[in-house]
Every structure is written in C-alpha cells, then in structure tokens.
Amino acid sequence: MKSAFTRNRPLATAVTALVGLPLLLAGCGASSGSAGSENVTEISVMDYYNNEPDKSFIGDALNSCAAEAGVTLKRETVPGKSLISKVLQQSSSKTLPDVLMLDNPDLQQIAATGALAPLSDFKVSTEDFAPGVLSAGTYKDKVYGLAPTVNTIALFYNKDILAKAGVTPPATWDELEAAAAKLTEGDQYGLAFNANPTYEGTWQFLPLMWSNGGDEKNINTPETTQALQLWTDLVKDGSVSSSALNWTQADVNDQFLAGKAAMMVNGPWQIPALSKQPSLQYGVVKIPVREAGQTAVAPLGGEVWTVPQTGNKARQAKAAEIVSCLNSDKNQMSMAKARNTIPSKTSLAETFAKENPKLATFTELVKTARARTGQLGDGWPAQATKIYTAIQAALTGSASPGDALKQAQGQ
Incomplete structure (x- = not known):
C-alpha cells in the first residue's frame, strides 16, 4: 500500500454514495446490445498506473495480451484519487471503458452499482487463486475482478543495527x-509505523487486530483493545516516534x-528504494503475533481487473480475454518479479519465493491474507474510518484504547 495512489495501492476511496447509484448501460460509442459477431479491433482500458516504472510494466503486459486477442489498445491512465469519480461519470455518460482496473477494496462498491459484469459470464477461470484474492474480487458470491499480483x-x-544490539527479529508482541525499547537510542527509534488518520493507518493496524482474533x-472487543494497547504503549514509551500519527x-x-x-512495518513496494542503498542490509519477517502459536494474518493489497457492463457483448467478451490473459501463469510471474509483488495463484507461490528470496515472507503471508471487504463488503470504508479514528484517539492520549474503540464503534 503506497501513499500516493501509485503502485500496489490498497488504500480505498470512501465512496459510500456509490451503492444504489443507477447505472446507464452502454459503452465506448457502441450501441447497446451489439451483436456478438461484431469484429472488435480496439479495446479501451483505464487504470491508475500513471507513474513509472509501473506504467510501462503494466502497459507491456496489456499490449502483449491485446496482441494475443487480436486487438489494439486505447489506454487511459489517471491519478488514483480520480479513478472512482471518473468511473461514476463514465457510467452515467455511457462511456465506460472495456477493461477497468480497480483497487481491490473499491470493487465491491462499484459492483454494487451494477457497473461490472461477473467474470463467469465469460468463462474466465478463477481456479488456483489464493482465497483472499478471490474474496477481494467477489461481490455477493460472484467474482467480478481478478488480481494478477498482490501485496501485503x-x-x-x-x-546490522539488530546484530550490534544483540537483538533477534521479534516473533511475539512481548519480543x-x-x-523496540532496546533499539531506541539517540535519534534512532526501535520501530516505525504509520498511524495516520487515513485508510493507510487502518491498513497498518489490521495485522495486529486480525492475528489476535x-x-x-x-x-469494541478485548482482542482489538489488546492490539491498540500495544500500538499505544510503543508510542508512549518512546520506542516509536509520535510523528507516526x-x-x-x-x-x-x-x-x-x-x-x-x-x-519498520511496510510493504514490498519499498524494496526498489531499499536496494538503491547497498550498504543497508535488511531482513523481513512476519509482523509479530501476541503469543506464540497464533497465525499471522495480514491485509491483502493489489488491484483487480474487471469487465464493465458496457452493453456491448462482443467488446465485453474481448475485454474478458484481456483480463484472462493478464492472469495467466506467465504474466503473473513476470509482473510479480518486475513489480516486487506476489503472484495470486497458489501453485506459483513456492517457485516464486525460491526465485525471489526477498519476497519470500510476503509470499507466505499472502496464503492467509484477508481482503478488507471480505466481511463488510461495501460497508468497509465506514468501518475503516472508525478504526483509524480510534487509533488517533488512543495514540494522542485523548482516550484509552478501550474507550477509543468503544466511542468509534458507536459512531
């Protein structure tokens, strides 16, 4: 999850007004209900990979898939913060693209409007995908989007710092x-995380909450209170900078x-920046659990590719070929390697981890990673807001962790 709606952006845009929005079907200048025998030569695509190197990585994959499908592409890349509002405008003006990429937490909100076609309508295979990946692309028991790669x-x-201090990577909260306390000295903090008042702050807290039940x-439960107490204690005792807020x-x-x-708590999209500093020797482990024996559960990030309901069956069928191609074994592996993400198919995980050891921990976590919308669907943004509101209240000391969660849940 990056901070500027670029690569691997798991940050959802809260657009609760989407639900129930009437959708006017048509698309790309074609008449509604065009015959399936239409000779489609061009497909339109919209995504938010508007920065390099992802713009080129994704563009290369799209062009390769278009060539396989026998079409050319008309691609539009937009800033991430603008994507959802643009989708809404296009649905009402009958200009939805043939292929649409969405940040996975946004899929349910868009699917709820009727803007997307179930991939089963086009016999797109959903076999072998990790459970969390399928959950992220599912709305009311139908799969509307598939992510070629994911992150967490x-x-x-x-x-070097841990070795000098005689500290081993922690596996439990006590550790x-x-x-963190032992590693804090001078202007060096033991740990850094993001607790800002956005979905990103919620995203970073979820492993503690979910892994603890x-x-x-x-x-407003003891399990979540324990998790927030840990975050609060780390800031209160100075092991984490208050700037984390x-x-x-x-x-x-x-x-x-x-x-x-x-x-630090962070994701694999930071690896390119870390690699530019050869003197930095780092390792990656799962975020610690409260007590040994608990399963580490992390949130699933990544983008899904969908087929909008444009009303033109021939174009939709060709768009589904593009979505299926993007999710082929070959493309999952190549995009994952190029973008420091994880292939979504479980059969590829072991091979990928061996070939990309820096991503091995993330590959293991994806097996049990959860979609943020898995339980609440399009109600997730409202609850995500409550979570980061409680985090802010607890970490600033305006309320105890328990009271902060109780107040936020009641809002």
Whole structure:
C-alpha cells in the first residue's frame, strides 16, 4: 500500500454514495446490445498506473495480451484519487471503458452499482487463486475482478543495527516491545509505523487486530483493545516516534533508510528504494503475533481487473480475454518479479519465493491474507474510518484504547 495512489495501492476511496447509484448501460460509442459477431479491433482500458516504472510494466503486459486477442489498445491512465469519480461519470455518460482496473477494496462498491459484469459470464477461470484474492474480487458470491499480483505488509529490520544490539527479529508482541525499547537510542527509534488518520493507518493496524482474533464488524472487543494497547504503549514509551500519527508509509521508509528506525512495518513496494542503498542490509519477517502459536494474518493489497457492463457483448467478451490473459501463469510471474509483488495463484507461490528470496515472507503471508471487504463488503470504508479514528484517539492520549474503540464503534 503506497501513499500516493501509485503502485500496489490498497488504500480505498470512501465512496459510500456509490451503492444504489443507477447505472446507464452502454459503452465506448457502441450501441447497446451489439451483436456478438461484431469484429472488435480496439479495446479501451483505464487504470491508475500513471507513474513509472509501473506504467510501462503494466502497459507491456496489456499490449502483449491485446496482441494475443487480436486487438489494439486505447489506454487511459489517471491519478488514483480520480479513478472512482471518473468511473461514476463514465457510467452515467455511457462511456465506460472495456477493461477497468480497480483497487481491490473499491470493487465491491462499484459492483454494487451494477457497473461490472461477473467474470463467469465469460468463462474466465478463477481456479488456483489464493482465497483472499478471490474474496477481494467477489461481490455477493460472484467474482467480478481478478488480481494478477498482490501485496501485503510485514516487518522489515536492519540486520546490522539488530546484530550490534544483540537483538533477534521479534516473533511475539512481548519480543517486539523489548526489541523496540532496546533499539531506541539517540535519534534512532526501535520501530516505525504509520498511524495516520487515513485508510493507510487502518491498513497498518489490521495485522495486529486480525492475528489476535479481532473483527472489523465490531472493534469494541478485548482482542482489538489488546492490539491498540500495544500500538499505544510503543508510542508512549518512546520506542516509536509520535510523528507516526502523521507519517505515510513512504515517510516510514525514509526513516528506515536514514537509520532513524531499526525496524519498520511496510510493504514490498519499498524494496526498489531499499536496494538503491547497498550498504543497508535488511531482513523481513512476519509482523509479530501476541503469543506464540497464533497465525499471522495480514491485509491483502493489489488491484483487480474487471469487465464493465458496457452493453456491448462482443467488446465485453474481448475485454474478458484481456483480463484472462493478464492472469495467466506467465504474466503473473513476470509482473510479480518486475513489480516486487506476489503472484495470486497458489501453485506459483513456492517457485516464486525460491526465485525471489526477498519476497519470500510476503509470499507466505499472502496464503492467509484477508481482503478488507471480505466481511463488510461495501460497508468497509465506514468501518475503516472508525478504526483509524480510534487509533488517533488512543495514540494522542485523548482516550484509552478501550474507550477509543468503544466511542468509534458507536459512531
């Protein structure tokens, strides 16, 4: 999850007004209900990969798939923050693209409007995808989108700093607190994370909540309170900078790169920046669980590719070929390697981890990673807001973790 709606952006845009929005079907200048025998020569695509190198990586994959399908592409890339509003405008003006990329937490909101076609209508295979990946692309038991690659978050640590302090990478909360305290000295904090008042802050908190048995349907529980107490204690005792309340994940990475944080919570999209500093030796482990034996559960990030309901069956069928091609084994592996993401198919995971050892921990986490919309569907944004509101209240000291969660849940 990056901080500026570029690559691997798991940050959802809260557009609760989408639900129930009437959809006017048609698309791309073609008449509604065009015959399936139409000779389609061009397909339109819209995504938010408007920055390099992802713009080219994705563009190359799209062009390759278009060639296989026998069409040319008319591609539009837009800033991530503008994508959902543009989708709404296009649905009402009958100009939806043939292929649409969505950040996975946004899919349910868009599917609820009737803007997307179930992939089963075009016999697109959904076999072998990790459970969380399918959940992220599913609305009311139908799969509307598939992600060729995904991502999640884990704990990065500076090998040299930990070795000098005689600290081993923590696996439990007690070990994390002890390590963070011991690694804090001078202008160096033991740990850095993002607790800002956005969905990104919620995203970084979810591994603690979920791994401890917390549930997004009701955050006013002992399990979630324990998780928030840990975050609060780390800031209160000085092991984490109070600036975490405003940091983005990019800021967190900057702290780690500068040696001002011995450990950080972040995702694989930071690896290119870390690799530019050869003197930095780092490792990656799962975010610690409260007690040994618990399963580490992380949130699933990544983008899904969909077929909008344009009303033109021939174009939709050709668009489905593009979506299917993007999700082929070959393309999943090549895009994952190029973009420091993880292939979505479980059969590819072991091979990918061996070939890309820096991503092995993330590959393992994806097996049990959860879609944020898996339980609440299009109700997720509202609950995500409650979570980061409670985090802010607890970390600023305006309420205890328990009271902060109780107040936020009641809002």
